[in-house]
Amino acid sequence: MSFHLKYAYFPGCVAQGACRELYQSTQALTQALDIELIELKKAACCGSGTFKEDSLLLEDTVNARNIALAEELNLTLLTHCSTCQGVIGHVDERLKEFQQTQPAYLKQVNDLLTQQGCLPYRGSTTVKHLLYALVSDYGIDEIEKRVSRRLSNIKCAAFYGCYLLRAQKSMPYDDPYNPQAMENIFRAIGATPIYYRGRTQCCGWPLSSYATTQAFKMAGMHIQEALAAGADCLVTPCPLCHLNLDSRQPEVEKVIGKKLGLPVLHLPQLIALSLGIEPKKLGLEKHIVSTRPLLEKLGF
Structure with a gap:
């Protein structure tokens, strides 16, 4: 492979707790495929869809911060949990849309982030699950060559x-x-x-x-x-x-x-x-x- 893949890695909570073997096997697989992961150690739980039951602003602000951590590195945010992907990916979609349609709401999110000393959300990266990073970035043919x-x-x-x-x-x-x-x-x-x-x-x-x-x-x-x-x-x-x-x-x-x-x-x-x-x-x-x-x- 003539290119080097590098991601801002969001491991999520479950892979660092009840399913530690997912964290372990993701590290083993990406190392074997020469994919570099920069773990977002300051990231917070995505909320698994529950934050918005109390407050959509809470869900958006927490995950805007997670995305901003990847943006600081100028890297795609990589998940290996379908739930994290669904939640963070949907927040990213929503906030990118709000850049055009509801800038006052996005300003509210970013004001909350800057008050806490966090970088603002810019909408400059993407959120991608490991499955689709392997399929669309690495390539199935390349995986087959490594088997x-x-x-x-x-x-x-x-x-x-x-x-x-x-x-x-x-x-x-x-x-x-x-x-x-x-x-x-x-x-x-x-x-x-x-x-x-x-x-x-x-x-x-x-x-x-x-x-x-x-x-x-x-x-x-x-x-x-x-x-x-x-x-x-x-x-x-x-x-x-x-x-x-x-x-x-x-x-x-x-x-x-x-x-x-x-x-x-x-x-x-x-x-x-x-x-x-x-x-x-x-x-x-x-x-x-x-x-x-x-x-x-x-x-x-």
């Missing part, structure tokens, strides 16, 4: 989640109702993509705090559909989806009265395996649903 261990004997079911696809007004990299980016990556690294109804639907996480049974039923439905279609694993670009589909899978089983046992991988974990990176370096032993049967099938 040293083709994952040719497994079937992977993508679980995009809803925030990545439809939280923003525009989706320039994929079809929000029939995306193909993850399936194209699966093919490039040798795996067989599995298509099933729930791959673009909500995992149920947003309901889980107040309608737990319904949330678990949703997760169970998606997992059962993927299993019925022949999947060896689910692969998701969202740690919140991962929590509902992997960490809570034993609870989901109790609610639906069926044994599932389907491993759920973070997207960078899967790609990194095809580059020959050892499972231990990717945190695959940290999952609730054991990844051992999948790894054995891959010859690890």
Whole structure:
């Protein structure tokens, strides 16, 4: 590759806590692909869509600050969480539109930022998920060239989640109702993509705090559909989806009265395996649903 990719990296909260293996595997993957990440250590939680329930100004100001940190570096803000992408990406869309239509509101946001000693939002960068950075910036052909261990004997079911696809007004990299980016990556690294109804639907996480049974039923439905279609694993670009589909899978089983046992991988974990990176370096032993049967099938 004749160019060097560099991003302002927004890891988000979940990847630094409950899904630490996502943080770990993102670092391993980007290092292997020679992608440089400048972590935004001063960034704040995006709010996962809850801030605006109290105040839209709060959501916009917090995330304008996050975006301004990337603007200071003159870099694209890179996320690896569908929810962070949906929230920060939508704020960026809204504030860019307000530069023309509601400049007084944008001034209010920037006044709040400068009062706290923060840089103002300029609307000079973009917000991009790791998935689409890999597809549109790095290139699937380039990924395929780096593959040293083709994952040719497994079937992977993508679980995009809803925030990545439809939280923003525009989706320039994929079809929000029939995306193909993850399936194209699966093919490039040798795996067989599995298509099933729930791959673009909500995992149920947003309901889980107040309608737990319904949330678990949703997760169970998606997992059962993927299993019925022949999947060896689910692969998701969202740690919140991962929590509902992997960490809570034993609870989901109790609610639906069926044994599932389907491993759920973070997207960078899967790609990194095809580059020959050892499972231990990717945190695959940290999952609730054991990844051992999948790894054995891959010859690890």
